[in-house]
Amino acid sequence: MMEKVTNDISNIGVNDREITLFEGQYNVEKGMAYNSYVILDEKTVVMDTVDKRATAEWLENLSEALSGRTVDYLVIQHMEPDHGGSIMELMERFPKMTLVGNDKTFAMLKQFYDIDIEGKTLIVKEGDTLSTGAHILQFFMAPMVHWPEVMVTYDQKDKVLFSADGFGKFGTRDADEDWTCEARRYYMNICGKYGMQVQMLLKKAASLSIDIICPLHGPVLSENLGYYIGKYQIWSSYEPEDEGVLVAYASIHGNTAQAAKKMKEILEAKGAKKVAITDLCRDDIHEAVEDAFRYSHLVLAASSYDAGVFPAMENFLNKLKAKNYQKRKIGIIENGTWAPSAGRTMKAMLEGLKDIDIAEPMVTIKSAMKAENITQLETLADSMLGK
Ligand SMILES: [Fe+2]
Numbered sequence: 001m002m003e004k005v006t007n008d009i010s011n012i013g014v015n016d017r018e019i020t021l022f023e024g025q026y027n028v029e030k031g032m033a034y035n036s037y038v039i040l041d042e043k044t045v046v047m048d049t050v051d052k053r054a055t056a057e058w059l060e061n062l063s064e065a066l067s068g069r070t071v072d073y074l075v076i077q078h079m080e081p082d083h084g085g086s087i088m089e090l091m092e093r094f095p096k097m098t099l100v101g102n103d104k105t106f107a108m109l110k111q112f113y114d115i116d117i118e119g120k121t122l123i124v125k126e127g128d129t130l131s132t133g134a135h136i137l138q139f140f141m142a143p144m145v146h147w148p149e150v151m152v153t154y155d156q157k158d159k160v161l162f163s164a165d166g167f168g169k170f171g172t173r174d175a176d177e178d179w180t181c182e183a184r185r186y187y188m189n190i191c192g193k194y195g196m197q198v199q200m201l202l203k204k205a206a207s208l209s210i211d212i213i214c215p216l217h218g219p220v221l222s223e224n225l226g227y228y229i230g231k232y233q234i235w236s237s238y239e240p241e242d243e244g245v246l247v248a249y250a251s252i253h254g255n256t257a258q259a260a261k262k263m264k265e266i267l268e269a270k271g272a273k274k275v276a277i278t279d280l281c282r283d284d285i286h287e288a289v290e291d292a293f294r295y296s297h298l299v300l301a302a303s304s305y306d307a308g309v310f311p312a313m314e315n316f317l318n319k320l321k322a323k324n325y326q327k328r329k330i331g332i333i334e335n336g337t338w339a340p341s342a343g344r345t346m347k348a349m350l351e352g353l354k355d356i357d358i359a360e361p362m363v364t365i366k367s368a369m370k371a372e373n374i375t376q377l378e379t380l381a382d383s384m385l386g387k
């Protein structure tokens with residue numbers, strides 16, 4: 001179904017309700033949207049294509065939007081296959097269409113496809129404009145948000161920012177859920193590493209007068225834009241969004257889990273504003289990464305394993321590291337029956353991360369939590385909460 005954005009602009013994107021795993025790793029219980037936009041002016045423009053999972057439905061939407069007209073320009077803002085996946089089909093249908101992108105775009109296009117684009121491209125650079133009649137499209141490079149060829153496009157007439165993956169979320173456009181939670185999980189896991197580059201893009205966007213944001217995933221944003229931009233400011237600066245603690249545990253037989261749950265109770269009793277808890281072996285790992293970035297404090301509780309740390313915790317810490325986790329206070333709880341190794345392994349993995357403050361004491365449980373461990377957890381909670 002196509003969806004009107006302004007008089008001249010429609011979203012012809014597709015809601016993928018069949019997909020369960022996006023990009024081979026993200027659980028998307030509520031599906032995924034691949035947005036694509038048509039601008040009808042003296043010249044017609046398509047802004048990005050869709051994943052090849054959705055080509056047929058997208059082409060139907062496109063025909064409906066065009067009602068017999070041709071496509072003059074395809075603007076390629078991002079070459080990742082969830083957006084570049086239907087470029088070949090569009091070129092077959094409209095052989096005279098001009099491809100608009102930057103030099104990196106076309107290098108990638110030739111990597112993905114055996115294709116002759118000689119004489120079919122318009123190469124744009126930072127700040128270049130393309131007039132399509134009444135609309136003037138201006139291009140801004142957004143390198144490494146989150147691929148090198150990414151650019152965003154500003155329509156000066158309708159004051160629309162086509163923001164590529166920026167401001168996208170998991171879930172279909174019509175998914176009945178909070179924008180913030182799924183946009184945060186998307187941002188932290190997909191763009192999280194590139195906070196500095198996102199900040200640079202936000203600076204460019206701040207000089208534009210924007211009424212509508214058209215991302216490549218999730219709903220079109222047309223109200224209260226300061227809210228969404230504010231969230232992106234916080235997320236890309238790695239500052240905590242909320243005062244609170246995430247307790248993340250990886251437990252083999254349940255004893256470490258018991259200590260983690262006790263820690264949650266103690267933190268709550270001592271007045272922590274919000275305490276979230278996640279079982280790293282069973283809960284959504286990408287939600288755990290999201291919450292680690294969301295809250296100001298993190299508690300890690302893990303069993304020792306193979307003279308290291310239980311794999312679910314190792315996986316979690318590797319992910320945090322890859323996403324440039326920083327500026328947080330962390331408490332550590334380890335468990336081990338003969339030679340506990342989880343604590344020092346976790347500490348070693350946190351080394352090199354910026355502005356990480358490890359709270360004392362590290363709590364060591366030998367097999368199962370005892371009364372003395374509870375006292376240690378209380379001391380750790382006090383130090384976490386600055387008491
Ligand atoms: Fe992407």
Ligand SMILES: [Fe+2]
Binds near residue numbers: 080083165216217
């Ligand atoms: Fe995408």
